[in-house]
Amino acid sequence: MSKTRNVLFLQSSSELYGSGKIIFQVLRIYREEGFNPVVVLTGEGPLADLLVQDGFTVCIQNLGILRRKYVNFKGLINRFDKKLKAYKFLDKLHQKYDFELVYSNTLAVIVGSYWAQKNNLPHIWHIHEILFGPKPLVKLLRAMLDKGTPEPIVVSEAVKKHWGGMLKNSKPEVIHNGIPYQEYLMPDSKTKSDLNIPVDKLVITMIGRINPGKGQLFFLAMAKEILKTYPQCHFLLVGDPFPGYESIHEEIKSVIREGDFSGHVTDLGFRKDIPTILSATDIFVLPSILPDSFPTVILEAMASALPVVATRSGGAEEMVSEGETGYLIPIEDVEMGKIALEKLILNDQLRESMGEAAREKVLREYSFEQFSEKIRNHLWRQVKRN
Structure with missing residues (x-):
């Protein structure tokens, strides 16, 4: 034996x-x-x-x-x-x-x-x-x-x-x-209404563990600027705090509560059904403010045929092809983030073409x-x- x-x-x-x-x-x-x-x-x-x-x-x-x-x-x-x-x-x-x-x-x-x-x-x-x-x-x-x-x-x-x-x-x-991408290519159907989001809303999602580097507060700062002009958007946060960083989550909840978002932001916390959440998403954002080595969640978003807006921080620069599969923005630059999101909000065909290019890239290169x-x-x- x-x-x-x-x-x-x-x-x-x-x-x-x-x-x-x-x-x-x-x-x-x-x-x-x-x-x-x-x-x-x-x-x-x-x-x-x-x-x-x-x-x-x-x-x-x-x-x-x-x-x-x-x-x-x-x-x-x-x-x-x-x-x-x-x-x-x-x-x-x-x-x-x-x-x-x-x-x-x-x-x-x-x-x-x-x-x-x-x-x-x-x-x-x-x-x-x-x-x-x-x-x-x-x-x-x-x-x-x-x-x-x-x-x-x-x-x-x-x-x-x-x-x-x-x-x-x-x-x-x-x-x-x-990772195996099958569940992102053919996710279980989940409508926006399942997430308590009106079906006519354009959903912009961020997924990431809450810690000093992921940039949830930067995401909310961009959301605040976008909602001044585009009230048809809804912003989705997914992720719970890393132990020891619960205070950041409290600050996030406070910003949402006091920022006059009027029901335009939903904090879902930790979720296991990421493929189905991404299927209800129109634009994916990863606003890391510290170097993010090679975020797996960007692979998941690309496989879900979503355009990606990410900061120029670490591996995202290798993953996102500027102007082809999404946009790369400077860290904590709210104005540039707003400009990138506006391009995608205003152009359905651009979102679709970038999403398809993202899916092709992830299956080809990763x-x-x-x-x-x-x-x-x-x-x-x-x-x-x-």
Whole structure:
């Protein structure tokens, strides 16, 4: 009987936003290649439920995820204690499964790199972030990448440019995110009335986790300007706050409540039915105000045949073809955002042609088949390296 080939996967959260959706596909690819993924998550949540439902082995353990707020004396002590406990937990898990490979998804998971080095195991780091600070954190991550991960995966050319210039030994490989698009090509029908939006409204949607970088308040600032002239528009917000950023959500709710939007803005919170929400959308907006590495939600919007208005921040510049599949606007430039949206609001044919071009591009350049092949090739190189 052949030995089970176990791979340890470490995931920074149990949420089903971009990185969670991508790691789910990676796990399936590894399983198809004959490996047995064992996934460690920091807590319960939608991703944990999905993985268990799909037959994966899931363990819950605080991994001491490193966030900006912990880069101080007290915070680092807190993280050290959590990482020490996580380290011991992984030792016990290794005794049971005898892992062949360690896979850390996002740079927030740093315990896997240390642990893999100690146990002489190959380590894969899947990098979704562009970080400019704090400087001590960036310096630490750069050193860890150079020491323990020969070929980290980066999700865009923007991410490669950012980290590649700092690294001496590691050689990042760009593997653009790709997901199965069937449910976006043929979504379940959901009319605007199902979302309590009048059917004659033109729906402009933003989907994203609430945090300092996603730009929900910028989105609302554009909405306020647009509604002065185009009351036929309705703005839709989808997403809940990342733990610790609930105050931003309260500010968003306050702006909606006090901004005289007169029922023209709906905050749906976290939703699982993204394909059907996008089917009720006319224009998609991602107004990130901090570098966004390669937003999966833009892929979903493109596959849904929607024109995209996004800020020039990270991977969006690679994804959106200016004037062909949408528009790229400067960060926090309300006037330029208004101009881009006006062009689409006033021209039904432009929305349709850009949406179709977006769908063609996502299926041509960011297909799941391309993503899957690259992940497979990368996997086997790491195994053969050892």
